[in-house]
Amino acid sequence: MNILIIGGAGYIGSHVTREFLDNGHNCTVYDNLSSGLRENLFKDAKFIYGDIHDYPSLLEAMKTFSFDAVIHLAAFKAAGESMLNPEKYSHNNIAGTLNILNASCAAGIKNIVFSSSAAVYGEPKYLPIDEKHPVNPENYYGFTKLEIERFLDWYDKLKNIRYASLRYFNAAGYDVKGRIKGLEQNPANLLPVIMETASGLRNEMQVFGDDYNTKDGTCIRDYVHVSDLAKGHAMALDYIIKNNKSLIVNMGSEQGFSVKDVLETARKLTGQKIPAKITGRRSGDPEKLTASCSLAFETLGWKASHSDLETLVKTSWDVYRKDRG
Numbered sequence: 476m477n478i479l480i481i482g483g484a485g486y487i488g489s490h491v492t493r494e495f496l497d498n499g500h501n502c503t504v505y506d507n508l509s510s511g512l513r514e515n516l517f518k519d520a521k522f523i524y525g526d527i528h529d530y531p532s533l534l535e536a537m538k539t540f541s542f543d544a545v546i547h548l549a550a551f552k553a554a555g556e557s558m559l560n561p562e563k564y565s566h567n568n569i570a571g572t573l574n575i576l577n578a579s580c581a582a583g584i585k586n587i588v589f590s591s592s593a594a595v596y597g598e599p600k601y602l603p604i605d606e607k608h609p610v611n612p613e614n615y616y617g618f619t620k621l622e623i624e625r626f627l628d629w630y631d632k633l634k635n636i637r638y639a640s641l642r643y644f645n646a647a648g649y650d651v652k653g654r655i656k657g658l659e660q661n662p663a664n665l666l667p668v669i670m671e672t673a674s675g676l677r678n679e680m681q682v683f684g685d686d687y688n689t690k691d692g693t694c695i696r697d698y699v700h701v702s703d704l705a706k707g708h709a710m711a712l713d714y715i716i717k718n719n720k721s722l723i724v725n726m727g728s729e730q731g732f733s734v735k736d737v738l739e740t741a742r743k744l745t746g747q748k749i750p751a752k753i754t755g756r757r758s759g760d761p762e763k764l765t766a767s768c769s770l771a772f773e774t775l776g777w778k779a780s781h782s783d784l785e786t787l788v789k790t791s792w793d794v795y796r797k798d799r800g
């Protein structure tokens with residue numbers, strides 16, 4: 476199939492592009508390289524340097540090749556920043572996605588896989604979180620993802636666009652075959668911050684609070700390997716095309732690791748000190764977040780298989796380590 480991957484030069488986008496290429500699809504990456512990297516582009520995928528806010532060029536790109544599907548991964552994702560600068564998130568995440576939806580309608584593209592987030596759930600009412608859990612985002616980033624899911628539902632009803640909305644938990648790790656090496660720019664997420672500290676790009680990291688009601692006082696999250704997520708995108712696209720039906724599913728590992736679990740595993744596997752200072756809590760951090768992924772298993776046959784902590788840390792260290800060959 477002809478697949479348009481918007482944001483395909485990004486950290487997750489490049490892994491998704493690699494997965495679709497490995498499955499034999501013709502892939503075109505559309506990216507403005509605002510956070511995506513040229514080094515994440517593959518020779519066997521076409522590349523269009525473009526912005527989702529430039530409607531005419533987006534529509535032109537969509538009309539150039541008769542795409543069977545759009546994979547939409549172009550969004551800002553820093554929850555903290557979204558509370559300080561909601562305009563930036565409204566513009567990029569919401570207005571940008573509406574451009575993609577309208578251009579897809581004009582170009583006759585009927586299938587979209589959307590990168591959503593567990594941030595739509597907000598403070599957990601119960602764990603593990605399944606798709607029936609109430610949605611009540613605590614930050615503007617999560618709000619944008621939930622609003623986009625609502626737009627998608629209307630376009631399904633009114634324009635017969637079938638969508639799969641994948642609610643990622645905490646994406647981490649790097650391509651197990653080492654084919655993707657682009658470092659995220661100014662990351663805020665835990666694993667890249669630990670890796671930057673381990674490799675000396677950062678002098679010290681902060682642990683945001685160790686007074687939570689967990690085994691070691693630090694927050695627990697469900698870290699899912701980016702290669703598992705990428706596989707989930709391909710399986711979700713197959714599902715919506717085969718069944719002509721839209722779908723919203725969680726994508727997590729169903730395991731919970733604390734900040735200290737990740738930090739200690741990184742110290743052990745990298746052999747680096749990784750200086751860390753315990754600071755106050757970060758506002759908006761739920762104590763524990765873990766996913767139930769039974770729906771993804773029942774509908775797609777999807778289950779995370781590279782998301783053990785060692786693989787997450789090792790594949791990241793293979794990319795961040797200074798002495799990499």
Ligand code: WQD
Nearest residue numbers: 552554592594644645663664665668681682683694757760
């Ligand atoms: C994980 C844990 C922090 C950095 C984010 C965003 C969004 C979403 C999921 C896609 C928390 C702690 C972190 C640091 C720390 N992605 N931490 N020191 O907040 O769970 O969710 O990822 O949708 O990007 O919602 O991820 O990696 O920021 O934090 O102590 O320097 O690590 O307090 O407990 P989070 P995170």
